Amino acid sequence: MAAKSTPATTPTIVVVGHGMVGQRFLEALAERGVTERARVVVLCEEPRPAYDRVRLTSYFSGNTPDDLSMVEDGFMAEHGIELHLDDPAETIDTTTRTVTSRAGLSLTYDTLVMATGSYPFVPPVPGKDAEGCFVYRTIEDLLAIEEYAKTARVGAVVGGGLLGLEAAGALKGLGLQTHVVEFAPRLMPVQVDEGGGAALLRTIENMGLSVHTGVGTQEVLAGESGAVNGMALSDGSKLATDLVVFSAGVRPRDQLAREAGLAVGERGGIIVDEQCRTSDPAVFAIGECALASDGRVYGLVAPGYEMAEAVADVIDGGTRSFTGADTSTKLKLLGVDVASFGDAHGAADGCLDVVYSDSRAGVYKKLVVDGEGTLLGGILVGDAESYGTLRALTGSVPPVSPEQLVLPAGAGAPAALGPSALPDEAVICSCHNVTKGTIRGAVTEHSCTTVPEVKKCTKAGTGCGSCVKVLGQLVNAELEASGVEVDKGLCGCFGQTRQELYEIVRALRITSYQQLLDSHGREAARGGNGCEICKPTVGSIIASLAPSIGASGYVLEGEQAALQDTNDHFLANLQKNGSYSIVPRIPGGEITPEKLIVIGEVARDFGLYTKITGGQRIDLFGARVDQLPQIWARLVDAGFESGHAYGKALRTVKSCVGQTWCRYGVQDSVRMAIDLELRYRGLRSPHKLKSAVSGCQRECAEAQSKDFGVIATANGWNLYVGGNGGATPRHADLLAQDLSDAELVRLIDRFLMFYIRTADRLERTSTWLERIEGGLDHVRDVVVHDSLGICAELESLMADHVAGYRDEWAETLNDPERLLRFVSFVNAPDTPDPTVKFVPERDQVKPDLPLLSIRSLEETLEGAAR
Amino acid sequence: MTATTLAPATTEVLIQLRPADEWLAVCPLSRLTPGRGVAALLPDGRQVALFLDRDGVPYAIDNRDPFTGAQVLARGLVGSAAGRPFVASPLLKQRFDLSTGRCLDDESVAVTAYEVRAA
Numbered sequence: 001m002a003a004k005s006t007p008a009t010t011p012t013i014v015v016v017g018h019g020m021v022g023q024r025f026l027e028a029l030a031e032r033g034v035t036e037r038a039r040v041v042v043l044c045e046e047p048r049p050a051y052d053r054v055r056l057t058s059y060f061s062g063n064t065p066d067d068l069s070m071v072e073d074g075f076m077a078e079h080g081i082e083l084h085l086d087d088p089a090e091t092i093d094t095t096t097r098t099v100t101s102r103a104g105l106s107l108t109y110d111t112l113v114m115a116t117g118s119y120p121f122v123p124p125v126p127g128k129d130a131e132g133c134f135v136y137r138t139i140e141d142l143l144a145i146e147e148y149a150k151t152a153r154v155g156a157v158v159g160g161g162l163l164g165l166e167a168a169g170a171l172k173g174l175g176l177q178t179h180v181v182e183f184a185p186r187l188m189p190v191q192v193d194e195g196g197g198a199a200l201l202r203t204i205e206n207m208g209l210s211v212h213t214g215v216g217t218q219e220v221l222a223g224e225s226g227a228v229n230g231m232a233l234s235d236g237s238k239l240a241t242d243l244v245v246f247s248a249g250v251r252p253r254d255q256l257a258r259e260a261g262l263a264v265g266e267r268g269g270i271i272v273d274e275q276c277r278t279s280d281p282a283v284f285a286i287g288e289c290a291l292a293s294d295g296r297v298y299g300l301v302a303p304g305y306e307m308a309e310a311v312a313d314v315i316d317g318g319t320r321s322f323t324g325a326d327t328s329t330k331l332k333l334l335g336v337d338v339a340s341f342g343d344a345h346g347a348a349d350g351c352l353d354v355v356y357s358d359s360r361a362g363v364y365k366k367l368v369v370d371g372e373g374t375l376l377g378g379i380l381v382g383d384a385e386s387y388g389t390l391r392a393l394t395g396s397v398p399p400v401s402p403e404q405l406v407l408p409a410g411a412g413a414p415a416a417l418g419p420s421a422l423p424d425e426a427v428i429c430s431c432h433n434v435t436k437g438t439i440r441g442a443v444t445e446h447s448c449t450t451v452p453e454v455k456k457c458t459k460a461g462t463g464c465g466s467c468v469k470v471l472g473q474l475v476n477a478e479l480e481a482s483g484v485e486v487d488k489g490l491c492g493c494f495g496q497t498r499q500e501l502y503e504i505v506r507a508l509r510i511t512s513y514q515q516l517l518d519s520h521g522r523e524a525a526r527g528g529n530g531c532e533i534c535k536p537t538v539g540s541i542i543a544s545l546a547p548s549i550g551a552s553g554y555v556l557e558g559e560q561a562a563l564q565d566t567n568d569h570f571l572a573n574l575q576k577n578g579s580y581s582i583v584p585r586i587p588g589g590e591i592t593p594e595k596l597i598v599i600g601e602v603a604r605d606f607g608l609y610t611k612i613t614g615g616q617r618i619d620l621f622g623a624r625v626d627q628l629p630q631i632w633a634r635l636v637d638a639g640f641e642s643g644h645a646y647g648k649a650l651r652t653v654k655s656c657v658g659q660t661w662c663r664y665g666v667q668d669s670v671r672m673a674i675d676l677e678l679r680y681r682g683l684r685s686p687h688k689l690k691s692a693v694s695g696c697q698r699e700c701a702e703a704q705s706k707d708f709g710v711i712a713t714a715n716g717w718n719l720y721v722g723g724n725g726g727a728t729p730r731h732a733d734l735l736a737q738d739l740s741d742a743e744l745v746r747l748i749d750r751f752l753m754f755y756i757r758t759a760d761r762l763e764r765t766s767t768w769l770e771r772i773e774g775g776l777d778h779v780r781d782v783v784v785h786d787s788l789g790i791c792a793e794l795e796s797l798m799a800d801h802v803a804g805y806r807d808e809w810a811e812t813l814n815d816p817e818r819l820l821r822f823v824s825f826v827n828a829p830d831t832p833d834p835t836v837k838f839v840p841e842r843d844q845v846k847p848d849l850p851l852l853s854i855r856s857l858e859e860t861l862e863g864a865a866r
Numbered sequence: 867m868t869a870t871t872l873a874p875a876t877t878e879v880l881i882q883l884r885p886a887d888e889w890l891a892v893c894p895l896s897r898l899t900p901g902r903g904v905a906a907l908l909p910d911g912r913q914v915a916l917f918l919d920r921d922g923v924p925y926a927i928d929n930r931d932p933f934t935g936a937q938v939l940a941r942g943l944v945g946s947a948a949g950r951p952f953v954a955s956p957l958l959k960q961r962f963d964l965s966t967g968r969c970l971d972d973e974s975v976a977v978t979a980y981e982v983r984a985a
């Protein structure tokens with residue numbers, strides 16, 4: 001097929017490879033208006049347009065391939081760019097300046113840009129092609145791994161570098177028992193030194209991954225079916241595994257260039273000059289496939305972006321160049337912060353190290369300075385909080401001594417150095433090379449007032465995202481400095497934060513939402529109906545404080561009824577077809593056969609779908625609103641109570657069987673779980689609260705994934721706080737050790753009340769702990785050492801709650817007035833809603849949804865904020 | 867009063883709807899809580915969501931949430947946006963203007979608004 005005929009005046013630019021750098025190059029061309037003057041054709045080997053490879057792994061935490069796309073809707077059409085998907089370039093003829101694609105397209109170019117990236121290196125070991133061997137580079141790789149993992153139990157990753165650990169995290173996330181095999185004597189040999197590797201190793205092993213360092217993979221073993229069943233290692237041992245992911249480094253994809261006669265480096269990479277021009281002046285190479293003029297191949301995206309900008313500028317008649325880049329990185333690997341910047345390994349002559357290391361906490365920090373005190377680089381493992389600031393200070397003498405920069409807060413470190421201490425030239429976003437001055441300019445000159453606006457204007461924060469926190473601080477500081485008030489208000493009705501509203505309600509003993517809105521709401525909102533954000537929030541605050549401020553503890557009393565989200569309003573969880581689910585409380589997950597039978601009978605009599613939940617209790621689905629009182633009458637009769645599955649309140653305290661039965665148990669975890677569940681049941685809070693108690697360190701109750709988790713020790717209990725499952729899992733932090741029963745309960749009382757007092761709306765303890773100034777140390781100071789002198793008050797608030805608790809369902813059933821709301825139709829109380837229908841599925845029922853379509857998952861998740 | 871159904875012999879104030887030409891009594895005003903809704907069944911099988919705002923003004927819109935197809939709008943929370951009352955769907959939280967039925971989050975969507983009065 002011949003190329004489209006183009007007028008001689010319109011030059012043609014052909015781009016080979018549509019990865020991250022290729023796309024960035026197209027954007028840079030469009031920004032400069034080059035796309036209006038030239039025909040741009042892109043050959044893309046993958047079946048989809050460029051996507052965010054850096055965040056590839058987030059596919060496993062719910063990001064769809066579409067979420068990862070880097071191409072804005074309509075971008076290609078708007079700029080008249082021709083993109084050919086699934087059609088790689090096969091040959092290049094530099095004399096006739098033609099590129100031929102696999103589909104037979106023949107393109108004559110004036111300028112050719114190679115952006116072919118790299119390929120994963122697979123060591124040439126026998127068996128490497130067996131079924132069950134994968135690499136980790138593209139979305140297609142991930143889809144294949146995900147599919148294969150369904151039938152696998154154990155997975156092994158070859159390579160303990162950055163990508164290897166990311167792959168290992170993904171395998172673990174897929175439920176595989178995971179091994180990492182690294183040839184070097186430590187993990188992440190490129191980024192961290194021995195000390196950092198040791199801190200990382202400890203933390204990663206604590207997460208349940210098995211790490212084998214200092215051993216090579218000799219052979220991949222396969223069974224008769226040809227599928228992987230193990231690996232032979234260089235120390236003579238064998239590792240049984242069902243799946244192998246090779247992540248032993250990447251190599252530049254220079255084959256096509258090599259065949260076209262372009263010069264390539266001895267160890268690979270298309271040789272380019274400072275303007276990224278190859279040995280043929282009409283051909284450029286950018287990104288991971290290029291061997292830059294400083295003799296390096298960059299495996300990071302930021303230098304690739306700089307090359308893309310340089311080439312676009314050169315094509316546009318400019319003189320920008322690329323002479324080398326910073327390889328600083330900050331990553332969260334399996335939840336551990338790892339960062340390295342500047343001269344991390346101390347390669348400069350006469351440089352000195354300042355090291356802080358706490359292997360118990362898995363923290364390692366090293367700064368490299370020269371004789372004059374100039375900061376040259378560093379490594380941070382386990383706590384990379386100061387990365388943004390330190391990286392930006394690199395090359396200058398920091399305003400405080402280096403040892404103060406590595407000491408943890410509370411151990412003699414000065415107040416953390418904020419971004420305000422940085423000079424304007426400091427690079428804040430290294431992915432896009434954006435300085436502090438540019439960010440300030442976005443606020444002062446381009447009148448951006450929010451982080452998203454600044455991101456759009458400067459591109460800062462749109463790469464790996466590690467600078468977004470510092471970005472936010474800078475934007476707020478700049479706004480405040482220029483006199484703009486930063487609106488931290490809860491919603492359109494209230495200018496206060498949730499914490500401020502809590503304090504107002506508590507101090508003024510305000511028990512009515514309307515009174516609060518009319519006296520403290522924004523001017524325009526006073527006298528109005530409020531909104532769906534502040535109503536439940538204030539309802540929750542009033543409910544948390546009810547006994548202390550003299551409000552009714554019953555959430556459906558008077559005005560309070562109008563504030564509750566729909567679930568609280570019907571004391572049940574709304575399902576997609578308008579029916580409800582019912583979750584009776586089963587404290588600690590312990591239940592008698594009699595009670596189990598009652599649940600079974602109720603479910604059978606009302607035709608409810610039953611399911612064991614992830615919280616050690618039983619959910620009954622498919623009740624019509626008018627059936628709720630009848631169902632609960634039977635349940636209350638049998639001694640059940642509301643499980644508050646509908647409320648932002650305590651959900652469950654999971655337990656393991658513990659000392660009573662288990663041969664390893666060292667305390668009675670079931671009793672403790674029941675005690676805690678009964679103590680905190682009904683407690684309304686900013687978000688739901690979950691807990692668990694394990695009888696020993698084996699942790700069968702998964703306490704470390706809970707808002708407050710308890711693990712038995714020989715001497716008592718360890719208390720962990722701030723754990724979370726969900727979309728952004730977080731392991732809980734140890735708050736205190738070896739507590740007696742009474743000490744444990746007292747500490748949890750204080751912790752929960754302090755959280756309820758200071759958290760934002762819908763902020764789980766995990767995000768709260770990360771947000772609150774001073775973090776865990778501050779919370780420990782407040783609740784353990786009573787640094788604010790409020791513990792007595794926190795305890796008495798909890799005592800009021802415990803004394804005031806009554807079961808919401810029993811109260812509702814006892815009052816005919818309250819039961820009136822449980823009808824499908826106000827004018828036809830005996831008519832069930834005919835649109836709530838069910839069809840059979842696996843011996844039970846499911847909603848019949850011919851008319852229904854839940855629009856988008858994204859919205860559903862947000863909507864789940866009930 | 868031209869209410870056609872069930873009007874009790876008391877002088878209680880009733881909520882009345884006009885789905886077609888006739889006014890139709892639905893329930894006593896006292897059954898509504900300001901800031902919340904209830905569902906009502908029309909003789910032809912349609913469902914209506916009735917609300918009171920905090921000033922005691924009644925509103926009525928279709929009960930069917932057009933985004934999911936479920937008959938649930940009556941169970942949403944009432945609020946004000948730019949001084950006009952709305953209900954937020956309890957399922958996916960889109961807001962509907964109570965007097966016009968227009969969806970505030972998607973211009974292309976609206977539900978029927980009914981004439982309603984307390985008399």
Ligand code: SRM
Pocket residue numbers: 573574575581582583611612613614615616617618619645651652688690705723724725726727728764863864865866
């Ligand atoms: C029923 C259950 C699933 C199951 O079939 O097992 C469930 C069902 C729902 N979960 Fe869950 N979650 C259930 C256990 C969990 C767990 C596991 C656990 O608790 O051990 C988690 C992860 C642990 C955690 O919370 O940290 C979990 C994390 C979530 C999240 C994410 C929370 C987060 O902080 O990221 C949401 C969304 C939210 O709350 O905003 C959610 C929200 C929901 C909602 C309420 C969504 C909604 O609004 O409709 C579901 C309502 C069910 C219903 O209508 O009855 N569910 N959910 C489980 C009920 C447990 C119970 O007995 O109460």
Ligand SMILES: Cc1cc2nc3c(=O)[nH]c(=O)nc-3n(C[C@H](O)[C@H](O)[C@H](O)COP(=O)(O)OP(=O)(O)OC[C@H]3O[C@@H](n4cnc5c(N)ncnc54)[C@H](O)[C@@H]3O)c2cc1C
Pocket residue numbers: 016017018019020021022043044045046053054055056057087088089090115116117118136137138163166253256286287288289298299300301302304329331464
């Ligand atoms: C899991 C993972 C995590 C990462 N994390 C980070 C991180 O935290 N920070 C960071 O800076 N970097 C990270 N990287 C590296 C980063 O993704 C790369 O540096 C970046 O993608 C390089 O962009 P590129 O455009 O040069 O190459 P690529 O994004 O690989 O794009 C090259 C494209 O060219 C295509 N191609 C190749 N040959 C041809 C041909 N003949 N014809 C047509 N198309 C062709 C390929 O199919 C590919 O789509 C990570 C990489 C992975 C895999």
Ligand code: SF4
Pocket residue numbers: 656657658659662663664665666669694695696697698699700701
């Ligand atoms: S956590 Fe310990 S005590 Fe509890 S069941 Fe597991 S092994 Fe037994």
Ligand code: FES
Pocket residue numbers: 428429430431432460461462463464465466467468
């Ligand atoms: S440093 Fe990566 S996005 Fe800013």
